[in-house]
Amino acid sequence: MSTEIAARVRNEEWKASLTSESTLVRWTLIAIALGYLTLFLFVPLAAVFSEALKKGLAGYFASFQDPDTLAAIRLTFIAASLAVPLNLMFGVAAAWAIAKFEFVGKQILITLIDIPLAVSPVISGLIYVLLFGAQGWVGPWLAEHDIKIIFALPGIVLATTFVTVPFIARELIPLMQSQGREEEEAALTLGASGWQTFIRVTLPNIKWSLLYGVILCNARAMGEFGAVSVVSGHIRGLTNTLPLHVEILYNEYNAVGAFAVASLLTLLAIVTLVVKTVIERKSAPSRATQDAEWRMQPGSPS
Amino acid sequence: MEDAARESIVSIQVDHVTKRFGTFTVLDDVTLHVQTGELIALLGPSGCGKTTLLRILAGLERPDHGRILLHGDEVTERRITDRRVGFVFQHYALFRHMTVTENVAFGLSVLPHAQRPSPGQIRKKVHDLLSLVQLQAMADRYPNQLSGGQRQRVALARALAVEPKMLLLDEPFGALDTKVRKELRRWLRRLHDELHITSILVTHDQEEALEAADRIVVLNQGHVEQIGTPDEVYENAATPFVYQFLGDVNVFHGRIAQNETVPKETHRQPPAERDSSDEHEVTFVRPHDLELSRSRTTTTQLEATVRLIIIAGSRVRLELMSKDSSQIISVELTKERYRELRLQQGDIVFVHPKQLHVFKMPGPSSM
Amino acid sequence: MALVLKQPSVLPGFGLTLGFALFYFSLIVLIPLSGLIVKTTTLTWQQFWHTVTEPRAMASYQLTFGASFLGALINGFFGSVVAWVLVRYHFPGRSIVDALVDLPFALPTAVAGIALTAIYSSNGWIGSYLEPLGLKVAFTPLGVLVALTFIGLPFVVRTVQPVLQDLDKEVEEAATTLGANRWQTFRAVIVPELWPALLTGMAMAFARSVGEYGSVIFIAGNMPLKSEITPLLIMTKLEQYDYAGATALGVVMLVVSFVLALMINLIQWWSGRRHTAS
Numbered sequence: 022m023s024t025e026i027a028a029r030v031r032n033e034e035w036k037a038s039l040t041s042e043s044t045l046v047r048w049t050l051i052a053i054a055l056g057y058l059t060l061f062l063f064v065p066l067a068a069v070f071s072e073a074l075k076k077g078l079a080g081y082f083a084s085f086q087d088p089d090t091l092a093a094i095r096l097t098f099i100a101a102s103l104a105v106p107l108n109l110m111f112g113v114a115a116a117w118a119i120a121k122f123e124f125v126g127k128q129i130l131i132t133l134i135d136i137p138l139a140v141s142p143v144i145s146g147l148i149y150v151l152l153f154g155a156q157g158w159v160g161p162w163l164a165e166h167d168i169k170i171i172f173a174l175p176g177i178v179l180a181t182t183f184v185t186v187p188f189i190a191r192e193l194i195p196l197m198q199s200q201g202r203e204e205e206e207a208a209l210t211l212g213a214s215g216w217q218t219f220i221r222v223t224l225p226n227i228k229w230s231l232l233y234g235v236i237l238c239n240a241r242a243m244g245e246f247g248a249v250s251v252v253s254g255h256i257r258g259l260t261n262t263l264p265l266h267v268e269i270l271y272n273e274y275n276a277v278g279a280f281a282v283a284s285l286l287t288l289l290a291i292v293t294l295v296v297k298t299v300i301e302r303k304s305a306p307s308r309a310t311q312d313a314e315w316r317m318q319p320g321s322p323s
Numbered sequence: 324m325e326d327a328a329r330e331s332i333v334s335i336q337v338d339h340v341t342k343r344f345g346t347f348t349v350l351d352d353v354t355l356h357v358q359t360g361e362l363i364a365l366l367g368p369s370g371c372g373k374t375t376l377l378r379i380l381a382g383l384e385r386p387d388h389g390r391i392l393l394h395g396d397e398v399t400e401r402r403i404t405d406r407r408v409g410f411v412f413q414h415y416a417l418f419r420h421m422t423v424t425e426n427v428a429f430g431l432s433v434l435p436h437a438q439r440p441s442p443g444q445i446r447k448k449v450h451d452l453l454s455l456v457q458l459q460a461m462a463d464r465y466p467n468q469l470s471g472g473q474r475q476r477v478a479l480a481r482a483l484a485v486e487p488k489m490l491l492l493d494e495p496f497g498a499l500d501t502k503v504r505k506e507l508r509r510w511l512r513r514l515h516d517e518l519h520i521t522s523i524l525v526t527h528d529q530e531e532a533l534e535a536a537d538r539i540v541v542l543n544q545g546h547v548e549q550i551g552t553p554d555e556v557y558e559n560a561a562t563p564f565v566y567q568f569l570g571d572v573n574v575f576h577g578r579i580a581q582n583e584t585v586p587k588e589t590h591r592q593p594p595a596e597r598d599s600s601d602e603h604e605v606t607f608v609r610p611h612d613l614e615l616s617r618s619r620t621t622t623t624q625l626e627a628t629v630r631l632i633i634i635a636g637s638r639v640r641l642e643l644m645s646k647d648s649s650q651i652i653s654v655e656l657t658k659e660r661y662r663e664l665r666l667q668q669g670d671i672v673f674v675h676p677k678q679l680h681v682f683k684m685p686g687p688s689s690m
Numbered sequence: 691m692a693l694v695l696k697q698p699s700v701l702p703g704f705g706l707t708l709g710f711a712l713f714y715f716s717l718i719v720l721i722p723l724s725g726l727i728v729k730t731t732t733l734t735w736q737q738f739w740h741t742v743t744e745p746r747a748m749a750s751y752q753l754t755f756g757a758s759f760l761g762a763l764i765n766g767f768f769g770s771v772v773a774w775v776l777v778r779y780h781f782p783g784r785s786i787v788d789a790l791v792d793l794p795f796a797l798p799t800a801v802a803g804i805a806l807t808a809i810y811s812s813n814g815w816i817g818s819y820l821e822p823l824g825l826k827v828a829f830t831p832l833g834v835l836v837a838l839t840f841i842g843l844p845f846v847v848r849t850v851q852p853v854l855q856d857l858d859k860e861v862e863e864a865a866t867t868l869g870a871n872r873w874q875t876f877r878a879v880i881v882p883e884l885w886p887a888l889l890t891g892m893a894m895a896f897a898r899s900v901g902e903y904g905s906v907i908f909i910a911g912n913m914p915l916k917s918e919i920t921p922l923l924i925m926t927k928l929e930q931y932d933y934a935g936a937t938a939l940g941v942v943m944l945v946v947s948f949v950l951a952l953m954i955n956l957i958q959w960w961s962g963r964r965h966t967a968s
Contacts, residue, residue: 032385042872047779054775055787057768061840062793064815065805072808111714118708124696130712132955136719139947141901142799143921144940147928148722151729156933158725183718205701215702237796244798246904247921251928264800264904271804271908280808283801290796298789383863403866410867416860420882429878430868478864485868 069287073280084281092258093266093282099174100249100262101242104182108238112189113231117219120197121205131194137186145183146251149176172254177262180248185238192234193227200226229300240293244286333395334359334521335380335489340389342375349375350386351545357489360519362512364526364536368568371542373525377491380523381410393488409482409520413494415474417466423477424449424462430485452480455514472503479511483520490522496531504528508535529569533557541565563682566607573613573652575606605682610640610655612678615664624673627652629666634658643672726944729937741938750920751942753831757919758899761838762892769846769895770888776847777854791847794840799904806837807909829911834919837905842895849891850884857883886961890954897950901943 041047074081084090115134119127137145153170154160163170170176204226208218224231246264253260261269263282270279335357342350349372357363365373378384380391382403391399398406418426427449431440440448453459456476466474475495482490495511496504512535515522526532532539533553541548541556541564549561560566567574616624627643630651639661641654652674656664666672696704730738741747775781776788794802810817810827817827827833857880865875903921911917918926920943927936 032387041778050771051775051779051781053768054772058772058787058790060816061836061843062790064809065802065840066790066793068805068809068815069801072805107714111711114707115711115715118704118711121701122696122699122704122708124704124708132951133715133720135951136723139897139901139951140723141903141921141924141943141947143903143924144726144901144943147924147936147940148726150928151933151937152722152725154933156931179718183722186715186718202699202701209700218701219703240796244796244801246798246800250903251925264798267798267800267804268908276808279804283798283804286798286801290793290798290801293796294789294792297792298785381867383867404869404871408867410864412860412864414858414860416858416864418861418865418879418882429865429870433865433868433870433874433878481864481868 066287069280069283072276073284075280076277080277081281081284084278087278089258089261090266090278090282093261093263094285096174096177096259096261097243097263100177100181101239103178104185104242105235105239107182108185108189109235111186112191112193112234112238115190116193116197116227117223119194120200121202134187134190134194137183142184142245142247143251145248146180149179149183149252171252172256172260174260176252177249177260180252181242181245184245184248185242188238188241189231189234192230192237196227196230197223229303233297233300236293236296240289243289332359333357334393335523336390336392336395337376337380338390338392340376340379340386340391342372342379342384342386348545350379353389353542353545353547355540355547355550357521357523359521361537362515362522362524362535364524364532364539365542366526366529366532366539366568367542367548369527370544372545373527373542374493376542377410377493377523377525380489381408381491382406383410407485407488409485409487409490411475411478411482411490411492411495413497415466415471415478415498417474417478417481419466422463422465423453423458423469426466426477427452427481427484429481448484449480452484455483456480470503471499472507475499475507479514483518488521490520492522492524494525494527497526497528504531511535533569541568543568560607560680563605563607563684566680566682571610571653571655573608573610575608575650576603603684605684607680607682608676608678610653612676613652613654614675614677615641615654615656615660615666615672616675617664617670617672619673621675624675625652627672627674629668629670629672632666632668634661641666643674645674723944726937726940729933730941733934733938737934738938741935742942746914746918747920747923747939749915750918750923753834753917754900754920757831757834757838758842758896758902760835761842761899762896764835764839765842765846765895766888766892769843769891770850770884773847773850773854777851791844794843799841799902800908802840803837803905803908806840806905807833810836810909828909829917831910831917833909833911834906834917837909838899838902841902841905842899845895845898846888846891849887849894853884853887886957890957890961893950893954893957897947897954900946900950 042050073084115130118124119131150171151157152159153163153176155164155171157171160171170179204222205218208222209215213221243262244264245262246268249262250265250268253262253265255261255265255269257269263286267279267282267286270276270282333356335355337353337355340350340353341348353372353376355376365376367373375384379386382398382401386399389399390397393406418429421429428445431445431448434440449462450459453462456479458473458476458480461469461473461477466477469477479492479495492511496507499507508531511524524532524535536553538550538552539556540550543564549556549565551559551561556565557569560569566572619626626646628646629641630644631642633640633642637658639656639658641656643652643654644650645652654674664672733741772791776784776791807814807828809815810820810833812818812821812826812828814828820827825832827836861879862875865879870878901921903919903925906919907922910919910922912922920939924936924939924943927933927939
């Protein structure tokens with residue numbers, strides 16, 4: 022038996038010398054990669070929870086008793102619950118039009134959808150201030166009719182929506198393009214209506230990407246800082262979302278409170294990543310098997 | 324002494340090679356000798372271990388047991404670069420960011436400084452190789468601008484550039500369509516006759532092996548079933564597997580009363596299904612070795628009904644159902660013979676084999 | 691009339707979905723953005739030029755673009771190593787590490803900002819070790835670099851990783867059978883394949899870093915002329931009701947973003963063209 026193991030080890034070394042690197046190089050590279058990630062990812066992540074629990078569990082949970090914190094949680098949920106469905110409708114509509122039809126200007130539209138990602142969040146907020154602010158174009162008219170957009174909920178929702186517009190569309194477009202339109206055409210020839218085709222044929226094919234798009238969109242909506250910061254006015258208990266509340270607590274030297282709130286947002290981010298990983302495994306079995314094959318390959322570096 | 328004489332012309336020697344992946348035995352005690360200048364085909368179904376054997380020869384895999392000798396030197400533990408083998412991959416494995424010229428020159432350009440030819444020499448060599456594979460006009464193209472057949476020729480030129488002592492081809496035409504595949508294997512055969520470089524061609528296509536190779540090694544589940552010239556393996560299959568793998572075949576189960584060796588032109592009734600105990604015999608007849616007649620001429624003929632007639636080019640394939648055993652029998656006729664017989668669906672015909680092969684199989688007849 | 695705007699299709703819903711998508715996108719994105727451009731036109735050229743070239747603005751560009759560029763370089767190198775290790779090697783915890791690479795995408799920037807500040811400040815986990823070496827990170831331009839490196843971390847990994855994954859192992863074996871050693875194979879066969887993805891990833895990291903606000907403001911110290919990034923300067927002008935000034939700087943940032951987006955598209959077009967028949 023031990024000779025079997027020895028033989029296998031020799032085989033692995035053999036293979037490694039051909040299309041991989043020596044053990045020393047391999048572990049050096051792994052060490053560099055992990056060192057870098059530790060410095061910039063793992064330590065900050067650990068710091069959030071460590072700082073939040075500095076005064077123990079009691080101190081941690083006390084941070085959530087603050088009515089201003091609860092108001093911030095509520096506002097964040099309201100903003101996300103408006104922005105995400107709007108962007109969901111946009112994402113599905115845009116993906117359907119782009120993936121299932123050929124029309125002039127399609128490529129331009131695909132490029133345009135990414136604009137909100139390319140623009141600085143500060144500018145995303147700025148444009149709404151210029152539009153609806155006191156000195157903005159429609160500002161005087163709004164003031165006349167006593168409608169508040171900037172430094173109020175509508176502004177926060179608008180800025181959040183702007184920043185998260187592309188997320189669901191970006192998940193769906195490449196997937197639906199690669200799936201083509203044969204299945205939908207087949208459904209139509211079998212007598213299904215357009216809506217039935219979408220619900221019974223298209224939707225099952227895109228559900229995992231759709232779900233991930235929604236979750237990512239939600240995480241970004243709840244976590245947006247720069248754009249919301251510009252339009253919110255930072256009125257405690259009224260126009261403060263969770264990320265803005267983190268800033269206020271932090272600037273008031275309430276580190277435990279700031280990190281406790283931050284830990285909520287971090288958990289949200291982690292959940293998002295977990296969902297992403299699970300969905301990737303589910304929706305891309307081909308990649309998983311490819312991975313398995315790679316592992317089955319005798320002597321693949323391990 | 325005879326051994327020594329043979330040794331001198333044997334250029335590749337595979338000695339009792341065994342290879343396992345996990346618990347799966349891919350190669351089981353394979354022994355094989357390849358003569359210098361020979362073109363050998365490793366033929367077998369997918370998963371039979373033929374590619375693994377090729378990769379072991381190249382040094383891309385290492386055998387668990389056994390030895391590899393090249394020109395009498397043991398190379399089992401030797402690195403790939405010291406073996407001087409040319410390897411042609413099924414999916415070409417061309418460097419897609421390099422032009423055809425750069426691809427072919429690659430092997431020369433990575434030689435150590437001392438051995439590396441001058442740029443002028445490399446250019447000349449690449450030019451010569453490209454004219455050999457008839458691709459001079461494509462020298463500055465990128466692989467994605469070539470057809471599949473052209474790509475494989477570039478891959479071959481690239482492998483030849485380093486002047487390998489042997490050429491290993493792993494299903495080189497497997498990814499091409501039938502027409503190109505036929506052209507290329509004839510072209511490869513001519514090229515081999517010109518260069519006489521010891522070559523091993525891995526394929527699962529029996530036609531390719533029969534047409535291109537000097538000798539064929541039939542592999543099945545990790546062991547060698549038969550080694551022989553194309554004619555030998557086709558006409559004198561050593562095992563039922565070889566018989567079935569090399570072309571279509573009718574299998575008749577049952578005992579045959581007489582001796583095993585069946586002379587050509589036997590007039591014996593293909594045996595009908597019968598019970599048997601611990602050993603049974605199986606008769607193999609190729610579809611084109613069956614003769615049909617409209618009326619019974621001898622008592623040994625088998626009565627059958629025509630179920631299906633397929634006219635495929637110059638040949639006509641028939642599907643018959645035997646009257647006694649309800650077995651489906653396929654028959655291949657020339658068009659002339661078919662016209663003579665004026666066959667139609669539902670006709671009764673009488674079948675008798677011009678040539679057949681009988682194998683003893685262990686166990687009761689159930690296949 | 692001869693112009694075909696849309697190829698015929700039996701599938702329904704084209705008008706409805708495209709109409710809604712365009713309407714919504716115009717309302718939320720295009721009209722507000724064009725408002726920014728229109729607003730700039732209310733400035734005279736002198737006003738605009740003065741605003742965008744005043745020393746404080748110039749210093750902020752230098753810091754923003756300089757730190758973003760350095761961050762992209764750092765991520766270019768380390769991101770490639772991470773992608774390589776994740777695709778090629780197996781080690782305990784690999785899949786968790788793989789999943790966590792996306793953290794900067796998902797983590798709110800404010801959280802990243804306070805976390806990085808906490809660990810890189812002089813009494814933080816890492817900062818306390820750097821301080822004796824004379825390295826002050828938090829509240830200095832170096833802090834800006836740290837935050838922007840964090841923000842840009844996933845881009846290079848996620849652009850290089852799939853290319854490495856799809857790299858045909860046979861191509862490397864082919865190089866080996868032709869006599870190339872590992873380093874030659876890496877240089878001549880693998881790097882040319884990775885290059886476009888690496889450039890794309892670095893350009894994306896750079897573009898993202900240039901506009902970054904949330905994670906930087908906590909760690910930067912925000913001293914005018916020293917550690918103040920351009921987005922923060924826009925914010926400051928807004929808080930002082932200097933809408934014209936904020937708009938002018940905003941336009942500069944917007945133009946830079948579009949140029950970068952164009953560059954990224956060009957790189958992708960160029961690398962795509964190399965590998966498809968022309």
